Amino acid sequence: MLVQKLSWIILLLFLCQHGIEAKRTIICEGGSAFLSCDFGLIKVLEANYGRTDHTTCASGRPSNEISNTHCFQEKSLHTMSARCNGRKSCSVPAVNSVFSDPCRGTFKYLDVSYDCITAKRSTTCEYTQSVIICDTGVISIYHANYGRRDLVTCPHKLATSPDCYSPQTLSLRSRCEGKKSCQLNASNSVYTDPCYGVFKYLEVMYSCI
Template identity: 60%
Template sequence: MIVQKLSGITVTLLLLLCQHACANYKAKHLLVCEGTSVYLNCDLGFIHVLDANYGRTDPNKCSEGKTSNELSNVHCFQETSLRTMTVRCNGRKSCTLSAVNSVFSDPCSWTYKYLNLSYECRPLKQIIICEDSRSVITCDNSDVISIHHANYGRRDFVTCPYRRAMSECYFTQTTSMRSRCNEKKSCDLDASNWVFSDPCYRVHKYLEVTYSCV
């Protein structure tokens, strides 16, 4: 009886823990019409964009007040939508982005578009290093580093504040950081133009890295 009771308690606790973890991994779906903004947010973990398209694949979505000519093209895809979203939003706690041609470019002229995307919140570690500074990331026990996302530039105006910070600068370094750090126990990080080159002259930058120990 005692064993059965303890087993029941264990199962209940495991179910509760699973529900909490699954909630963090559950994909969130968003759809915003052209000319408006989308807001991604993770109370726990960091943003990982799964899919995105800026265009039109349905004649009924975002259709109010629009003419038939603006809605008739349902084969409108912007192939770079996912990359745009990942570069700007992956590895952040929150991210606001406008669904406009100036951000995604126009995949189909005269068509009224919308941004359709999905993302999840992943439990990762993060380190931010201001320009001309150094740090190191390490993993304990037998775990090794796995880089999720890296950017050397500026994705907001509050991190590493400086008088030359009033400009955004997206310069993804995910592939570079993976080659430097993946499968290592520790990895030295140097946030400098000498390492990454200067993606935005006269902007005070920072190296932003999200990673896990696996």
């Protein structure tokens, strides 16, 4: 917990020093949220799939579908982070099948705030090892995922699904945070298998601070 708090403090200081303003996108249920960075990589800050007011995505909707303004999906940030963090762009459908339905009968929307941050990205294909190194400063992990988010990275005949998410941010922080170098091992024996039969890779987004 202390490592996680320190990491967020470091991120906030970084954003304040560089004067970066968060981007925000709101997509009505049934649409798709598109996040992109011209410079840097995506870092999702806040997300909610639900409803918190009477006016957003309310046009043409009966009152009973927009009356609940206390509709929160607590896993929204986790879902968006797993799908988008560390990428130049991503598209996420605002549908119940992705987020699950936090309030049945309510017409929902996806509200996301994110930043584009300067960070390094490391990719380690399954069954291999790699090392991340900071020549200056020490490692600060922003995001890590063991799975597969596209069909291009680490090409393989078993690269059959782009929707394999197993966030490992906390695990990598505890192992690598504050070090000059850290060895990465992309293996089911280390992270367990999030999608059996799919060839995976370990993505890590980090900075040297």
